[in-house]
Amino acid sequence: MFTFPEQILNQLNLKQLYFFKTELDILSTNIGKLSNLTVLWLEDTNIIILPDSVGYLINLKTLYIKKSKITEFPPTFTGCKNLQNLYVNDSCLIRLPDNIGDLKNLKNLCILNGNLQCIPKSIENLINLETLYLSVKNINNILNFLK
Numbered sequence: 138m139f140t141f142p143e144q145i146l147n148q149l150n151l152k153q154l155y156f157f158k159t160e161l162d163i164l165s166t167n168i169g170k171l172s173n174l175t176v177l178w179l180e181d182t183n184i185i186i187l188p189d190s191v192g193y194l195i196n197l198k199t200l201y202i203k204k205s206k207i208t209e210f211p212p213t214f215t216g217c218k219n220l221q222n223l224y225v226n227d228s229c230l231i232r233l234p235d236n237i238g239d240l241k242n243l244k245n246l247c248i249l250n251g252n253l254q255c256i257p258k259s260i261e262n263l264i265n266l267e268t269l270y271l272s273v274k275n276i277n278n279i280l281n282f283l284k
Contacts, residue, residue: 141165149173156182169193180204192216203227215239225251238262248273 145151146167153176161182169190174197181204192213199222209232220240226249237243238259246263247270254275260266 141168143167146170152176154178156180158182164188164191166190172196175199177201187211187214189213195219198222200224201226202230205229208232210234212236218242221245223247225249227251233257233260235259241265244268246270 141161141164143165145154146165149171150173151171152173154171154174155178157178158181161184164179164184164187166188167190168188169192172193172195174194176199177194177197178201180201183206185206187207187210189211190213191211192215194217197217197220200217200220201224203226205225205228208229212234214234215236217240219242221242222245223243224245224247226247228251230248231252231254233253233256235257236259237257238261240263242265243263244265245268246266247268249270249272251273252275253271253273
């Protein structure tokens with residue numbers, strides 16, 4: 138088990154944070170203190186839940202999640218108003234937030250090799266979306282939404 142090094146939260150100018158192939162179980166509930174963070178990369182970790190405070194990452198532009206046990210985003214996630222790139226790859230993600238359409242700056246939404254079961258109707262509000270890349274097991278459920 139690897140716990141989040143809380144000293145990182147003192148690095149208020151931190152722009153990019155990468156956790157790669159660690160046994161990190163829990164992302165700090167105070168992650169939102171890193172308000173200058175632009176990139177959060179979580180690859181091959183043991184994180185199951187993103188804390189609500191992730192929604193306070195107002196300058197976050199890229200969230201990359203790969204080989205993850207995260208099944209959904211917290212309701213506060215759409216507080217990441219400047220998010221432009223959301224990549225979820227080889228993950229257990231089954232749903233996107235119902236209000237994902239509030240992420241008006243989102244340009245790239247890529248969900249690869251996942252278990253996504255549906256797309257919220259609010260996705261039609263993503264006015265800056267340039268790339269929607271879906272490679273999921275239950276694609277028929279998703280295609281029904283697009284009709």
